[in-house]
Amino acid sequence: MPILGPNQYGKAENRVVRITRHGATHHIKDLNVSVSLSGDMDEVHYSGSNANVLPTDTTKNTVYAFAKQYGIESAEQFGIHLARHFVTSQQPIRTARIRIEEYAWERIEHSGEGAHSFVRRGQETRLAQITYDGSAWEVVSGLKDLTVMNSTDSEFSGYVKDRYTTLPEAYDRILATDVSGRWRFNWTDDGHPTPDWDHSYEQVKRHMLEAFAQTYSLSLQQTLYQMGSRVIDHRDEIDEVRFSLPNKHHFLVDLEPFGLKNDNEVYVAADRPYGLIEATVLRDGCEAKIPADLTNL
Structure with missing residues (x-):
């Protein structure tokens, strides 16, 4: 039945x-x-x-x-x-x-x-x-479609290679992504002061951007973790941050057929397919509650 x-x-x-x-x-x-x-x-x-x-x-x-x-x-x-x-x-x-x-x-x-x-x-x-x-209350804030780019201070090397691997190692690359992030507050309505929601949003966004800009990135995963860690370390009202970061690939254009040297200056921006990096950063001792699929939040 x-x-x-x-x-x-x-x-x-x-x-x-x-x-x-x-x-x-x-x-x-x-x-x-x-x-x-x-x-x-x-x-x-x-x-x-x-x-x-x-x-x-x-x-x-x-x-x-x-x-x-x-x-x-x-x-x-x-x-x-x-x-x-x-x-x-x-x-x-x-x-x-x-x-x-x-x-x-x-x-x-x-x-x-x-x-x-x-x-x-x-x-x-x-x-x-x-x-x-x-x-019980649960308040989750967030943002989407925040496009960021580092034009240097990013590498990708030392990865696993098999018979199908063609990607060359990169020691100076563009790192770009569209940030989709959510963060969960530890606020409850049982006598705790209500956060200043607008101020908290601006500060979380600031820490995300500063971490993205200040991290010498060996992988987008590392950058993601630094972004979430900075929020957890600086915002006591937040217990959990979850990111979904598409890797907006930029590939060096081969200019040798034209007799030109491409010294990390000219790239082609590829919109698909793209790598998709997702992870949650938690305050120690807290349980993850934000769904892995941010589109369902």
């Missing part, structure tokens, strides 16, 4: 833009919010009874109403407000998971009156996932 397994439902990708006006100076928060709810939902699957179902349209409306009621201090704090509301206001709902992408804007400086012109900032997308089951 078939039985129902884990299930959830909600409204995905609610785009909400919140403008906060301080006189002529405006501030923008631009979010993509996905709500997923689970709990006592067996009957809607077995018999079609909607008695325990909060409509997904209601969850959408709640996102917009809360943007007005609470404002959007940060993606994490907004997600906490939403998750707490769904679990505490609806008895059949046992767990709420809120996933948020944030798109950053920076002010365009100009000589006119006011400060209300903006341009999309940076390439990366900020991420947050908040999960609440009525007693």
Whole structure:
């Protein structure tokens, strides 16, 4: 006899833009919010009874109403407000998971009156996932599509070779990747101060970038570990960091047929296939909880 397994439902990708006006100076928060709810939902699957179902349209409306009621201090704090509301206001709902992408804007400086012109900032997308089951919180922040490159201070040599190996050893190569990373906070709501989510995000990103820039890399794996270690060492509020780093290969172009010497100056950028390096860096004594597949987070 078939039985129902884990299930959830909600409204995905609610785009909400919140403008906060301080006189002529405006501030923008631009979010993509996905709500997923689970709990006592067996009957809607077995018999079609909607008695325990909060409509997904209601969850959408709640996102917009809360943007007005609470404002959007940060993606994490907004997600906490939403998750707490769904679990505490609806008895059949046992767990709420809120996933948020944030798109950053920076002010365009100009000589006119006011400060209300903006341009999309940076390439990366900020991420947050908040999960609440009525007693325990899990807050995971992150980013994706942060493209970085070192034009030197990178090698790849001494690796295993077999009959199919054709890759030459490289002692001065380009190292480039699109950083996709998530980090899990050790914050719980039992009397512990709430982290400054925005400041924490900026500091984690800074430590990642500094580690990438300052590591003489013998492998992308080594660089990944240094990036995660620096975050764990410098940010006490974080217990786990997980990265997915595609190796954006750059190969030296053979210019000898043209009578030219290529002294590590001209490369071809290959977008596929690519090496994919993934790993988790943990605070000693902590358990890994971030899924290996970051696309499912």
